Amino acid sequence: MAVNRRQFLTISLTSLASLTYLSQPVMSANSSIIKPKRLKAGAxxxxxxxxxxxxxxxxxxxxxxxxxxxxxxxxxxxxxxxxxxxxxxxxxxxxxxxxxxxxxxxxxxxxxxxxxxxxxxxxxxxxxxxxxxxxxxxxxxxxxxxxxxxxxxxxxxxxxxxxxxxxSWRTEQVDSFKQVLFLGNKVTYKNQPDGDDANRLMTVKNRITTITPGTAKGKLIGGNLAVLSGILGSPYVPDFKNYILFVEDVGENIYRIDRFLTHLKIAGILDKLSGFIFGQCTNCLPDADYASLTLEEVLEDHIKPLGIPAWSGAQIGHLENIITFPIGINVEINANQGTITLLESAVN
The missing domain is CATH 3.40.50.10740 (Murein tetrapeptidase LD-carboxypeptidase, N-terminal domain)
Known part of the structure; x- marks a missing residue:
C-alpha cells in the first residue's frame, strides 16, 4: 500500500509518541523510595x-x-x-x-x-x-x-x-495492619497454623511447597497475577531487576494462570527476579472441557528453571484475613521455611 508524506509523518509521530510513553523512567531496584508517615490515633x-x-x-x-x-x-x-x-x-x-x-x-x-x-x-x-x-x-x-x-x-x-x-477486619488482619502501619515494625511473615491441624499428626492446611530452596534479598513487590499481567509493558510497573515478586489469584482456570506466568516470562520479568512467592489461588480449577496441567506443574515449568529461591502456598490472596505487605521495601526471604522478613520499617 502506498503511503503519502502526510501519512508517513502521522505514522512516524505516533510511533515516536508511543516510544516516549513507554520509555518514561520507572522505579528500579536501586532507585530511592519515599516512605509515608506512620499512622497515629485520630489520623x-x-x-x-x-x-x-x-x-x-x-x-x-x-x-x-x-x-x-x-x-x-x-x-x-x-x-x-x-x-x-x-x-x-x-x-x-x-x-x-x-x-x-x-x-x-x-x-x-x-x-x-x-x-x-x-x-x-x-x-x-x-x-x-x-x-x-x-x-x-x-x-x-x-x-x-x-x-x-x-x-x-x-x-x-x-x-x-x-x-x-x-x-473482614478480624484479629489477625488488624494486628498485621497495626504492626506495619502504626508501629513500623520489621515483621516476619509466615503461614499461621490452622486450628484443625491441632489434633492431627501432620500439617494439612496452610502448607508451603518449596519450589527452589535458598534465601534471597530484594525489594518486595506483588499482588494479583491477572491484574499485574494486564499492566505489563506500561509506564506503571518498575523494571523488576532484583525484586522479589509475590502473586495470588482467584477464580481462574489453571490454563489462565499458565497464560499470565507465560506473559511474565516472555516479557522478561521472571528472569530479572531474585525471588518468587506464589500465594493462594482460590477457586482456581482445571478446565472441565479438556485435560489440564496442575497448578504445581505450571509453577514447576515457569519458576523452577529460574534457579531463584521460590515457594508456593503463602497465605497471600483472597482470604478471610488480608495481611499487610509493603511494596518497595527491602526484605529477605527463606524458601525453605516460607518466610518474608522486612529489613526496614515501611513507614517513617
Whole structure:
C-alpha cells in the first residue's frame, strides 16, 4: 500500500509518541523510595471507590465503623457512591478523588471500599507530582494491585498490599495492619497454623511447597497475577531487576494462570527476579472441557528453571484475613521455611 508524506509523518509521530510513553523512567531496584508517615490515633482515612462500584450506603457505614474502631477518622470521597456500569464512577472522577485526598492535609491514608475492576483505567489521570510531594499511605488488594504498583512505579512512594475497607477486619488482619502501619515494625511473615491441624499428626492446611530452596534479598513487590499481567509493558510497573515478586489469584482456570506466568516470562520479568512467592489461588480449577496441567506443574515449568529461591502456598490472596505487605521495601526471604522478613520499617 502506498503511503503519502502526510501519512508517513502521522505514522512516524505516533510511533515516536508511543516510544516516549513507554520509555518514561520507572522505579528500579536501586532507585530511592519515599516512605509515608506512620499512622497515629485520630489520623484521617480517605474512603475511595477506585475500582468497582459501591452503591449501598450501609456498606459505607460498616467500613466507617471499622475505621473508627481502629482509632481513625473516616472521610468520604465526593464520588464514593457514584456508579458507571460496574465502575465506581467515571475514570476522571475516581482519579480526582485520589488526587484530592493526597492534597488534603487531613488525610493520612487512602482506603478503598472494595476491588472489582477499574484501577488500571485511572492510572493516566493521577497527578503523580502531587502524590510524590504529599506522601501518604495507600492500601488495597486484588484490582488495587494496578493502583499500588502504578503509584510506586511512578513516584517511588511505598504502597501497601493489604485490606480493602470491606475486608473482614478480624484479629489477625488488624494486628498485621497495626504492626506495619502504626508501629513500623520489621515483621516476619509466615503461614499461621490452622486450628484443625491441632489434633492431627501432620500439617494439612496452610502448607508451603518449596519450589527452589535458598534465601534471597530484594525489594518486595506483588499482588494479583491477572491484574499485574494486564499492566505489563506500561509506564506503571518498575523494571523488576532484583525484586522479589509475590502473586495470588482467584477464580481462574489453571490454563489462565499458565497464560499470565507465560506473559511474565516472555516479557522478561521472571528472569530479572531474585525471588518468587506464589500465594493462594482460590477457586482456581482445571478446565472441565479438556485435560489440564496442575497448578504445581505450571509453577514447576515457569519458576523452577529460574534457579531463584521460590515457594508456593503463602497465605497471600483472597482470604478471610488480608495481611499487610509493603511494596518497595527491602526484605529477605527463606524458601525453605516460607518466610518474608522486612529489613526496614515501611513507614517513617
Amino acid at each position: 484521617g482515612v480517605g474512603l475511595i471507590s477506585p475500582a468497582g462500584a459501591t452503591f449501598i450506603k450501609e456498606d459505607i457505614e460498616i467500613v466507617k465503623e471499622a475505621v473508627k474502631s481502629l482509632g481513625l477518622i473516616p472521610y468520604t470521597a465526593p464520588h464514593l457512591l457514584d456508579k458507571y456500569g460496574y465502575l465506581g464512577g467515571k475514570d476522571k472522577d475516581r482519579a480526582g478523588d485520589i488526587n484530592q485526598f493526597f492534597a488534603d492535609p487531613n488525610i493520612e491514608i487512602l482506603l478503598p471500599i472494595r476491588g472489582g475492576w477499574g484501577c488500571a483505567r485511572i492510572l493516566p489521570y493521577l497527578d503523580y507530582n502531587l502524590i510524590q510531594k504529599n506522601p501518604k499511605i495507600i492500601i488495597g488488594f486484588s484490582d488495587l494491585t494496578a493502583l499500588i504498583i502504578g503509584i510506586y512505579a511512578k513516584t517511588g512512594l511505598v504502597t501497601f498490599h493489604g485490606p480493602n475497607g470491606f475486608s
